[in-house]
Amino acid sequence: EEEIPYKEISDNFKEYFNYDILAAKVDNNIVDLSDTLTKKCKIDFFDRSSEVGNAIYSRSARFILVLAVRNVLGKNVDITTEHSMHHGVYCTLKGINLDKEIISKIKKEMKEIVKANYLFTKLSVSRLDAIKYFKKVNKPDKVNVLKYISNTYINLYRINDMYDYYYGKMAYSTSQINDFKLTYIKENGFVLSIPDIVNPECTLDYIHYGKVFNKFEEYTKWGEILGIENAADLNKTVSEAKVCELVNLAEAHYDSQLAKIAEDISNSKKTIKLILIAGPSSSGKTTTSKKLDIYLRSKGFITHPIALDDYFTDIDKRPLDKNGKPDFESINAVDTDLFNKQLTQLLEGKKVSLPTFNFVLGKREYNNNYLQLGEKDIIIVEGLHALNDKLTMSIDKDQKYKIYISPLTQLNIDNHTHIHTSDIRKLRRICRDNKTRGYGARETLRMWPDIKAGERENIFKFQDSVDTVVNSALIYEVGVLK
Numbered sequence: 001e002e003e004i005p006y007k008e009i010s011d012n013f014k015e016y017f018n019y020d021i022l023a024a025k026v027d028n029n030i031v032d033l034s035d036t037l038t039k040k041c042k043i044d045f046f047d048r049s050s051e052v053g054n055a056i057y058s059r060s061a062r063f064i065l066v067l068a069v070r071n072v073l074g075k076n077v078d079i080t081t082e083h084s085m086h087h088g089v090y091c092t093l094k095g096i097n098l099d100k101e102i103i104s105k106i107k108k109e110m111k112e113i114v115k116a117n118y119l120f121t122k123l124s125v126s127r128l129d130a131i132k133y134f135k136k137v138n139k140p141d142k143v144n145v146l147k148y149i150s151n152t153y154i155n156l157y158r159i160n161d162m163y164d165y166y167y168g169k170m171a172y173s174t175s176q177i178n179d180f181k182l183t184y185i186k187e188n189g190f191v192l193s194i195p196d197i198v199n200p201e202c203t204l205d206y207i208h209y210g211k212v213f214n215k216f217e218e219y220t221k222w223g224e225i226l227g228i229e230n231a232a233d234l235n236k237t238v239s240e241a242k243v244c245e246l247v248n249l250a251e252a253h254y255d256s257q258l259a260k261i262a263e264d265i266s267n268s269k270k271t272i273k274l275i276l277i278a279g280p281s282s283s284g285k286t287t288t289s290k291k292l293d294i295y296l297r298s299k300g301f302i303t304h305p306i307a308l309d310d311y312f313t314d315i316d317k318r319p320l321d322k323n324g325k326p327d328f329e330s331i332n333a334v335d336t337d338l339f340n341k342q343l344t345q346l347l348e349g350k351k352v353s354l355p356t357f358n359f360v361l362g363k364r365e366y367n368n369n370y371l372q373l374g375e376k377d378i379i380i381v382e383g384l385h386a387l388n389d390k391l392t393m394s395i396d397k398d399q400k401y402k403i404y405i406s407p408l409t410q411l412n413i414d415n416h417t418h419i420h421t422s423d424i425r426k427l428r429r430i431c432r433d434n435k436t437r438g439y440g441a442r443e444t445l446r447m448w449p450d451i452k453a454g455e456r457e458n459i460f461k462f463q464d465s466v467d468t469v470v471n472s473a474l475i476y477e478v479g480v481l482k
Contacts, residue, residue: 007033007172010045019047019200020176022056023169032122033172049200051449059417060120060171061180061194062089066416067162068109069093072102078139080415081192083216083408086207088193089418090185090216100184107182113159113174120170121158130154130165141414144232167417179203185213198456209464212408215471220410222253228475231413243476250474257470258288261403262295264468265378270398273347274379278386278462279405280455282428284472288405289382301378304371308383308391310355311339315362329454331385335364340394346373347399384454387462402466407473422452424473427481 006024010033014021024031025044030052046053062081069079073096082090096102125133127146134142142165146154156163157170171177181193183206193206223229226249228237237246265272277289293303311334312318321327342352351372355364373379385391387402407425412418426448433439463469474480 017047021045117175215469223410266299276386277382277403282425285382404466405470408471409473
């Protein structure tokens, strides 16, 4: 019947889901379960095991955390969600010296809020009224971001007596957000972890990747120095015609990382002959390897890029994925025996005939592409499996220099809404595929779940076993991607 809430409809379908239904898709539009049926339509539902549902679960958990912090530490203490970290988000409390006891109190309060089963109440309000409200409660980050929105009306959400503004839908009630963990990191920071779509049944223990975390911290502090922490700060810079200066600063910061790597390799007491670069999709591997090549040559090295794709096994010998199609993501799709053999021969000073993979015929070919290394020659390998030791098991570790690269963006929308690094990479990939590969956004988005699965399996677990981390995020790029 018309005017029935989607929550009531969803109750008839909960037996088909393993977890609480969090939101509905009505004719391809995501809606809150508190919204009501107004027309004949097609309805689908999401729980936390789906990408849409998991994003809603994360957003709702953050709102519960914000309320818990206020209840435990007072109205003048605000929380900032800084960036993504291993199935969760790193959060800070400015002006508070955190310890495990405070974290325990916040977690206990979050559980009380969940137990109270408060509804996430949506209110459509005037944008100008919302700005007045957030000025009154001293939330300048919300005030500033709302200044740059053109909508006359916006949606606020309320839990109990607290209002907040978020980008995206919320769960129906706090009782649905019943699984999470808080992990103390240092003085004023901790990680809020939730179940992910690979392990939706429970929240896994947080694994701290120190090198990636430190790079995030470095970039966050750099953004603070520039005065650009949230989207509104970037908008202000653009409106003041200072964006060219910002572009130059961002490029210089990125290049300085590569200059330092070249300096480290040049000054190293090790005999580095092999540079291995890996990172998730659209992290900037090719650009970085080309730029690093220039910095190394300026130090007197002669560089030779080798593409892992050329070492693919022939298509008829390729392992199959779960759909019975040739698997291009697995390490077993690469002829690691041949790769190790040729690397060993090259490092022994021998002349080697390198293969080229013919993607049309689906097999390797040899086209008189010979390589022989001299004393100042270095091989650069970038690709999905570059950090996997199986790929270079025959090479001594003193001859290898490993680089993990990812756009570790520090830019937030506001203090309670961070921008996922995977969202930046997804936008980069959509633009790149459309510009250079002839794919529309639909094809890229359809491939994205498989791309992410390959990253989890083949990249992320190696990210802390590297010599250095390169942050390829550019503080201005969100505007360029838009």
